[in-house]
Amino acid sequence: MHTIKSNEAFGHPKGLVYLFFAELWERFSFYGMRALLVLYMTKQLLFTDDMAFGVYAAYMSLVYVTPMIGGILADKILGFRKAILLGGILMALGHFFLTFEHPIFFYGSLGLIIVGNGFFKPNISSFVGDLYKHGDHRRDSGFTIFYLGINFGAAVAPLMCAWVAASYGWHYGFVLAGIGMVAGLLVFKSGLKNNVFENKGLVPDENLYKQKHLGIPKGTIITICAFLAVPIFALIINYHQFEHYLVWIVSAFLIIYIIYILTTVSLTEKKRLLIAVYFTALYALFSAIFEQAGSSLTLFADRNVNLVGMDAAGTNSINAGFIMLFAIPFSLLWTFLNKRKANPNSAIKFGLGLLFLGLGFLVFALSAHSVDAFAKTSMLYLIVGYMVLTIGELFLSPIGLSKMTELSPLKYVSFIMGVWFSANFYGHFFAGKIAKLTTVNEGEANMFSKGFFGQVVEFVTGITPEIASQNSDNFQQLYSYLSVYASFGVITIIVGIFALLISPIIKKMMSCVH
Structure with missing residues (x-):
């Protein structure tokens, strides 16, 4: 005790x-x-x-x-x-x-x-x-x-x-x-x-x-x-x-620098360092999807959501608000589970983090079912979607910060923390690319409107490219946003499930780090 x-x-x-x-x-x-x-x-x-x-x-x-x-x-x-x-x-x-x-x-x-x-x-x-x-x-x-x-x-x-x-x-x-x-x-x-x-x-x-x-x-x-x-x-x-x-x-x-570090450390440290890189790669994917909050999600809120009590810029504070609401309960939860020896290991938490992020974006896509004559959706979906992806963030982001300090070779702990933050560098870069997929160009078909993703989008939103094309420009913009959110929501969930499936292997390589 x-x-x-x-x-x-x-x-x-x-x-x-x-x-x-x-x-x-x-x-x-x-x-x-x-x-x-x-x-x-x-x-x-x-x-x-x-x-x-x-x-x-x-x-x-x-x-x-x-x-x-x-x-x-x-x-x-x-x-x-x-x-x-x-x-x-x-x-x-x-x-x-x-x-x-x-x-x-x-x-x-x-x-x-x-x-x-x-x-x-x-x-x-x-x-x-x-x-x-x-x-x-x-x-x-x-x-x-x-x-x-x-x-x-x-x-x-x-x-x-x-x-x-x-x-x-x-x-x-x-x-x-x-x-x-x-x-x-x-x-x-x-x-x-x-x-x-x-x-x-x-x-x-x-x-x-x-x-x-x-x-x-x-x-x-x-x-x-x-x-x-x-x-x-x-x-x-x-x-x-x-x-x-x-x-x-x-x-x-x-x-080059990570390869150099791998040549200077013990076998246990090598394994842990590779896991730190694996967690960073998952976080880069998480960040690329999550960072839509500052770009396409703000425009989606502005153009296609019936906002109540705040403007589109104000919607950026919803995530931080939920973090403040949930951070202490999550902190107490990890302590409570520890005492009962039921605290899931970090590899499982990362998989769950990605699952919740994907589910959050599926909630945004489901807002299609509340669309009105002006191609605007209910704000409730926006708030619930943010709440779900915030839960995902709390499973992954603070836990990642904690694990980097444990998985790093002692001499390189701050550099590895820097590597962790580089995930945000890649995230912001690719978030911009994903946000551009939501733009509507006349005469061009949305890349998520056909094939497997086309079926996913239709199943989640109930909207097809044909239905979108027969409606207003604002409705077509809505379809563009929601097709990207539904598709990346599913991609993120698939990666999350994969991360959960391989978690026993990852846990073994972490050797004594929870």
């Missing part, structure tokens, strides 16, 4: 409370700024929609590339503490610089946030894992609580920053996001001051950190290089139309 110690709070290490609030405020700043970004570009900077979407997609992709680099540097030289502080400072500067309306400041700000996120995001998540010893059954529960902090920030920030921007001006909205980041840094600093992390997260090798090149210590060189990298990322965003080349570069880097 686990006894409560003086360095614990609510049955978890006290450091979790500080990391929870630091991450909450960092996510407040990130999602607050993100909520304003596309609107700011189209309404204030007068970018075309294509330009705004291109910049947004490149920015969101790059935000999930830099954690790999930040993870490597923290593992080898900086340690979690210094990496988190450096990342937080860079991100705060990025938010504040957005208040200056000039292309150099605009792209430079996005560059600062991208580089800062690379140092902050993987290392604060790895730090949470570091609070628990291997085999500590509170780990999944702790990560679910941590995940609640992420989503509380994500739910509140868009509403607050959007209100401030609308009431007082865009720049005040960005300032509020910046203040959120500073608040996160102050919380983290107070945790360091109160020594709640004890001896965790320190520089791994003081001699290496202080080793000088051209009279400058390595730690200082990293800080200088971080700032020098900002204009490089700013240029990549500016020339976002070449993003597919970046996908190939990142993939090549990942494969």
Whole structure:
């Protein structure tokens, strides 16, 4: 039985409370700024929609590339503490610089946030894992609580920053996001001051950190290089139309570095690392489907749902709202099942996560049965669909965060956390491709309107291409959305069932990691 110690709070290490609030405020700043970004570009900077979407997609992709680099540097030289502080400072500067309306400041700000996120995001998540010893059954529960902090920030920030921007001006909205980041840094600093992390997260090798090149210590060189990298990322965003080349570069880097790690670790660590890669691949698929929330699902809500009490942009907060509702019950559920030795292993949880995600999208597709004369469907299906896919997210995303810290070879834990976040990079890239499948081009048949998927779509929605073509343009757009959702819902369910079937093999390869 686990006894409560003086360095614990609510049955978890006290450091979790500080990391929870630091991450909450960092996510407040990130999602607050993100909520304003596309609107700011189209309404204030007068970018075309294509330009705004291109910049947004490149920015969101790059935000999930830099954690790999930040993870490597923290593992080898900086340690979690210094990496988190450096990342937080860079991100705060990025938010504040957005208040200056000039292309150099605009792209430079996005560059600062991208580089800062690379140092902050993987290392604060790895730090949470570091609070628990291997085999500590509170780990999944702790990560679910941590995940609640992420989503509380994500739910509140868009509403607050959007209100401030609308009431007082865009720049005040960005300032509020910046203040959120500073608040996160102050919380983290107070945790360091109160020594709640004890001896965790320190520089791994003081001699290496202080080793000088051209009279400058390595730690200082990293800080200088971080700032020098900002204009490089700013240029990549500016020339976002070449993003597919970046996908190939990142993939090549990942494969080469993972192969290198495999040559340096034991057989048990090799197996665990391959499972970490397998979980990341499943998460990339999950992310590509899930991230329709910010693109095609928002347009679907705008054009084809009878919204009550909120506009289409507001529907983006439904997911985070359900996370806040369910995160603590899920955390308690894992603890309850642990005590009864009935907690399903991570391989099963991943399969269930994909199953629920697929079911959520089938619920969206089923909304066809409530369609009215204006080709609009009941909002109830949208809310229930979001609720179901949120359950899927809680089975998979926080559990994945937890498992990366356990499955990683000790020397590479932050890099592997960066690999986990790269799933979002691929997810955002492919989410854009999936969203484009929902667009209606006159004279072109929908790729999901015939064959196996055509039968699936007809079975789920009751609509055929012939019925759609005989109705209004708005009805054809509805059919386009729902045919994609039904088809990808079924694909995701099939992958989820496959993941459940092979879960005993995966569990065996994880060797002692639950």
